[in-house]
Structure formats: C-alpha cells, structure tokens
Amino acid sequence: MQHARAPHAQLSPPALVVEGLRKTYPNGTEALKGVSFTVEEGEFFGLLGPNGAGKTTLISILGGLATASVGRLSVCGLDLHKNKRAAARRLGIVPQEITFDPFLTVRETLRFQSGYWGLSGNDRWIGEILERLGLSDKADRRMNALSGGMKRRVLVAQALVHRPRIIVLDEPTAGVDVELRESLWSFIGELHAAGATVILTTHYLQEAQAMCGRIAIMNKGELAALERTEDLLSRFEGRVLKARITGGDLPPALLPHVIRRHGPEVTVRVGDAADLSAKLAELTAAGVRLENLTVREADLEDVFLNITTSAEAA
Numbered sequence: 402m403q404h405a406r407a408p409h410a411q412l413s414p415p416a417l418v419v420e421g422l423r424k425t426y427p428n429g430t431e432a433l434k435g436v437s438f439t440v441e442e443g444e445f446f447g448l449l450g451p452n453g454a455g456k457t458t459l460i461s462i463l464g465g466l467a468t469a470s471v472g473r474l475s476v477c478g479l480d481l482h483k484n485k486r487a488a489a490r491r492l493g494i495v496p497q498e499i500t501f502d503p504f505l506t507v508r509e510t511l512r513f514q515s516g517y518w519g520l521s522g523n524d525r526w527i528g529e530i531l532e533r534l535g536l537s538d539k540a541d542r543r544m545n546a547l548s549g550g551m552k553r554r555v556l557v558a559q560a561l562v563h564r565p566r567i568i569v570l571d572e573p574t575a576g577v578d579v580e581l582r583e584s585l586w587s588f589i590g591e592l593h594a595a596g597a598t599v600i601l602t603t604h605y606l607q608e609a610q611a612m613c614g615r616i617a618i619m620n621k622g623e624l625a626a627l628e629r630t631e632d633l634l635s636r637f638e639g640r641v642l643k644a645r646i647t648g649g650d651l652p653p654a655l656l657p658h659v660i661r662r663h664g665p666e667v668t669v670r671v672g673d674a675a676d677l678s679a680k681l682a683e684l685t686a687a688g689v690r691l692e693n694l695t696v697r698e699a700d701l702e703d704v705f706l707n708i709t710t711s712a713e714a715a
C-alpha cells in the first residue's frame with residue numbers, strides 16, 4: 402500500500418529540510434551527530450532506527466520541545482528558528498508521550514487546541530476527526546476517564562485540528578489495538594492522498610514497508626541509510642534462512658552472512674537456490690544440525706538489522 406507522491410510535489414519547497422543537526426544533552430549524550438536530509442512535500446517518509454538512535458530527539462527539536470546544539474531545520478521553506486509560529490502551524494506532531502489537561506473533555510481538548518491555532522468554528526472538522534478516530538462516543542468524557550489507547554487517539558486528533566501540511570507520527574501505533582491501527586492508517590492514508598506529507602517513526606517495520614515511499618535509517622545519532630523503500634529492499638536481494646543450530650557452530654565462512662543470532666537461533670542471508678544448497682552443505686560439513694528450518698524472502702527487518710548491526714560492528 403505505498404502511496405504515490407502528491408502531484409504538486411515538484412513545485413513546492415521541501416516539506417522538511419534538516420541540515421547538519423547536532424544535539425548534545427547537558428549530560429554529554431550526543432543524540433544527533435550531524436544529521437542532514439530532505440523530505441519533499443507529499444512524501445510518506447519513514448524515520449527508523451533502533452532504540453536511542455535519535456529519532457525522538459529530532460522530532461522534539463522539530464516540535465520546539467528541545468533545541469538543537471548546531472544545525473538548521475526548515476519547514477515548507479520556513480526556517481524553524483526564525484519563523485517559529487508559521488513553521489509550527491504547518492506541522493502536526495503526534496508525540497510518544499501522553500500529556501493532557503485531565504479535567505477537559507475530549508471535545509474541549511480539541512477546541513482548546515483549535516483556539517491555540519486561532520481557529521474558531523472548527524467544530525465540523527473536529528467532529529470528522531472524532532468520527533474517523535473512533536472517538537465520537539467519547540467526545541464528552543473527561544480525559545482522565547479515558548483508557549490509554551483512547552488517550553492515544555486524542556493525541557492523534559489533537560495534532561490534526563489545524564489541518565497541518567506535515568503530519569509527524571512518533572510511534573503512533575505502539576501499544577494500540579488493531580482497530581485503531583486500521584482506522585489510523587486509513588485516515589492518515591486519505592490525508593496523505595489529499596496532499597499532506599507524512600513523517601513516521603515506528604518500530605513496526607512491516608508498517609513502514611507498507612506505508613513509506615522513502616525510508617531513513619538512523620543509528621546512534623547518524624543517518625545510516627536513506628533510500629526509496631524498494632531500493633532499500635533490493636539492496637538485500639535474496640532470501641534468509643532461519644534455523645536453530647545444534648551439534649556444532651557456524652563455520653567461519655558463513656559468519657559474514659549472519660544477520661542476527663540469539664543463542665542457537667540464527668538468521669543467515671542466502672542468495673539463489675544454488676547458494677542455499679552450498680550454504681547448507683557447508684553447515685553439514687561443519688557438523689551443524691538444523692532444526693525448525695525456514696527460508697523466506699528478505700524483508701525490511703532484515704535490511705534494517707543488516708544496516709544497524711554492521712554499523713555496530715564497524
């Protein structure tokens with residue numbers, strides 16, 4: 402379900418330009434070590450990376466919750482530092498952390514947020530957002546009476562009240578049920594088709610593979626890869642063999658092809674049928690027995706692990 406870029410993409414300034422962004426926290430942690438990339442208007446862009454890669458730090462800087470130590474960000478051609486309010490008006494950020502005024506109702510929360518953006522008479526759009534995110538029957542409930550999943554829906558709703566041109570979703574589906582996941586993606590997919598740019602961070606790589614046209618992979622504060630999703634996947638043509646090994650260890654010749662290993666559970670990259678036979682023969686020759694053997698097409702998770710773990714080894 403990859404979404405095509407909006408037709409006007411070439412004419413507009415990029416949705417987001419990140420230039421040489423560095424962030425060192427007061428405790429000395431270098432969360433961003435000079436990150437640069439551009440997201441064109443109308444893209445569905447994935448920002449992936451293992452825990453601690455720096456994704457949330459980048460989004461916090463974008464949302465004005467943290468300041469960059471060095472570097473520049475611009476949103477729809479507006480420098481985030483010089484045109485803070487105008488740039489922020491174009492952004493709808495769904496953060497990971499849930500914080501609300503507990504005594505406001507859901508509808509009041511959204512009206513309050515509309516007021517923040519100077520929007521009056523926004524009730525029709527608020528009603529539509531509530532409907533699309535399955536919140537209509539909770540509209541008059543106080544925030545503190547909602548379940549965690551429902552609060553997360555309000556977080557999404559809140560980011561959309563001012564119809565932002567760029568929707569930034571930081572782990573929007575972490576811990577949410579299938580129903581929200583589906584309604585969220587269908588709604589976001591429509592907003593994207595209508596021209597919104599979407600920037601998504603997620604640990605669900607299948608989600609990123611299905612939704613994103615381009616993917617950036619961050620690792621330890623640096624950009625480790627940035628490619629169109631299909632190019633990223635084709636970097637890793639072939640299949641992967643997964644098995645539990647007993648009776649011996651992997652022969653040294655196979656070690657460069659190991660994608661991941663947890664005790665006896667190994668995942669090894671293999672090419673065509675001849676390569677698969679050759680690797681199986683090497684294993685047999687090394688006295689290794691294979692249990693629960695499966696061979697499947699490589700997916701984004703394999704590419705991701707290959708990129709992030711090879712950087713670790715380097």
Ligand SMILES: Nc1ncnc2c1ncn2[C@@H]1O[C@H](COP(=O)(O)OP(=O)(O)OP(=O)(O)O)[C@@H](O)[C@H]1O
Pocket residue numbers: 426427428430431432450451452453454455456457458459
């Ligand atoms: N307020 C802070 N003070 C000090 N260090 C911080 C702070 N916030 C984050 N860090 C550190 O900065 C690095 C990047 O963290 P960040 O939360 O941006 O990563 P992430 O890619 O979003 O990770 P995750 O996938 O776990 O959300 C980590 O080493 C983290 O411990």
